[in-house]
Amino acid sequence: MTVTTGFDVRASEGGGFHAPGPGSFELPPVFYVGEFGVTKPMLLLILSAVLVVGFTWMSARKAAMVPSRLQFAGETVYGFVRNSLARDNIGGEHFMKFVPYLFALFMFILVNNYYGIFPFLQFPSFSRIGFVLPLALISWAVYIGAGVWKHGPFGYLKHQTMPGGIGGPVLLLLVPLEFFSNIIVRPITLTLRLFGNMFAGHLLLILFATGGAALLTSGNVLYAGVGVLSFALGIAVSFLEMLVMFLQAYVFTLLSAMYIGEAIAEEH
Secondary structure (H helix, E strand, O other), X not given: OEEOXXXXXXXXXXXXXXXXXXXXXXXXXXXXXXXXXXXXXXHHHHHHHHHHHHHHHHHHOOOOOOOOHHHHHHHHHHHHHHHHHHHHHHOOOOHHHOHHHHHHHHHHHHHHHHHHHOOOOOOOHHHOHHHHHHHHHHHHHHHHHHHHHHHOHHHHHHHHHOOOOOOOOOHHHHHHHHHHHHHHHHHHHHHHHHHHHHHHXXXXXXXXXXXXXXXXXXXXXXXXXXXXXXXXXXXXXXXXXXXXXXXXXXXXXXXHHHHHHHHHOOOO
């Protein structure tokens, strides 16, 4: 029998415990549209877009000199992204052009990450690499586009591959390395960082939850005591994951802002 929820518990017909793994993230379709299966992570992505747009609209629609709690919350998040992420890393001249994207990016990742700790949802969307990669490619397209806008196509390519003050034969080595590092690798590292943390953290929570349940129902008093400890550790890890979820949204947005800042800077 297979129970497919946010925490995927797999037990054989004989009742043995099966440790969670990558298969725990392969949830079956919730419903079908024709032959296309709509899965839980897909619905969570749609829900997060609705939540981010709804929160932004609700917090800004009745702006006042004395803000309401919702307006204050929206302005706090916006100010954090605007000042600490965009302005500090892109610079005072052009940063406002990229604030809407960075704000939406931060909020979208944050909401999808925190799904992992909410009952009944309990699945961080970005523990699926197929959802993270398009987001990284969007950031890649934004900072590549910003660099081309600032320097032109060939000027940007030179800006990213030829460090200032260096010339001669050493460029034969540096140019391919810089191209690989600044153009090719960045979306890959953005993807793996967010995906790896969300995948590993959720897998750990599944292990503590399902392992604790298996130990508690084993019929052995000693095992049951370890099962209680497993649940307690799972709760502690949940609090740690709350910090990791925020940090991963912050780091992804921070790196995107840094890459934009580097792309439009005057010197590499």
